[in-house]
Amino acid sequence: MALLPSLSRRVIVTTSRLRTPIGAKLSDIAWASSRQLTSATTGKKCVIVNAIGADRPGIVADVTRIVTARGGNVGESHSRLLGGHFSLMMLVEIPFAEAESLGEELKAEVGGMSTSCFDAVDPRRVEVCPKVGFAGKFKLSGADNPGIVHKLTSVLARNSLTIGSMKTSQDEAPFGGTELFTMEGRVVAYEPLTSNFDWSKIRAELQDMGESMNCDVEFDDVTGR
Numbered sequence: 425m426a427l428l429p430s431l432s433r434r435v436i437v438t439t440s441r442l443r444t445p446i447g448a449k450l451s452d453i454a455w456a457s458s459r460q461l462t463s464a465t466t467g468k469k470c471v472i473v474n475a476i477g478a479d480r481p482g483i484v485a486d487v488t489r490i491v492t493a494r495g496g497n498v499g500e501s502h503s504r505l506l507g508g509h510f511s512l513m514m515l516v517e518i519p520f521a522e523a524e525s526l527g528e529e530l531k532a533e534v535g536g537m538s539t540s541c542f543d544a545v546d547p548r549r550v551e552v553c554p555k556v557g558f559a560g561k562f563k564l565s566g567a568d569n570p571g572i573v574h575k576l577t578s579v580l581a582r583n584s585l586t587i588g589s590m591k592t593s594q595d596e597a598p599f600g601g602t603e604l605f606t607m608e609g610r611v612v613a614y615e616p617l618t619s620n621f622d623w624s625k626i627r628a629e630l631q632d633m634g635e636s637m638n639c640d641v642e643f644d645d646v647t648g649r
Contacts, residue, residue: 469575470515470517477509477536484503487530494529495518496551499547551552556614557616558623560612561608561644563641564605564642565606566638568594591609594606623645624641
């Protein structure tokens with residue numbers, strides 16, 4: 425089954441300071457996290473705050489009220505409404521002494537939401553930036569099919585491509601009542617590329633997969649763009 429469509433374009437974007445890219449080596453991130461990323465001068469650390477639950481007015485206000493009351497500051501954040509549920513993710517800088525109790529208060533005070541907190545890499549102190557050897561963008565469109573997202577992403581993973589961004593949507597066709605499915609995004613491969621890496625072969629594999637499911641698939645090289 426395809427992913428649920430995005431029912432709203434509501435996105436919160438605050439200061440974009442997080443420079444650790446998707447696909448960074450987990451060993452590097454784990455090493456950075458093991459340092460606890462606290463500052464001797466500020467006494468603060470970075471945590472990720474996650475919240476998800478049935479949509480209602482005031483979710484963001486409730487979360488940020490608690491963060492602010494504990495001396496925290498929101499850095500980068502993203503939110504999305506999917507299938508009547510609201511999902512929120514925030515990068516928060518907070519005094520070290522308040523970090524543990526922040527998670528407990530969020531769970532107790534933000535009604536109807538499942539919340540969690542975990543340590544994050546401080547983007548101002550650690551920068552993990554593997555060099556991109558290839559960047560591509562893809563788009564699939566056609567009749568919805570069970571497993572369509574899994575099949576396309578499996579081709580990408582098999583060819584050592586990391587998804588940097590992806591979105592899906594479903595729309596009713598003008599005639600016949602068929603659900604039209606669209607999936608698009610960007611991928612990268614970090615250096616060193618394998619000796620047999622050939623993006624045109626990946627495109628052919630994606631197009632063959634699309635034809636087997638009566639879908640059109642585009643895949644383009646956008647390295648350096």
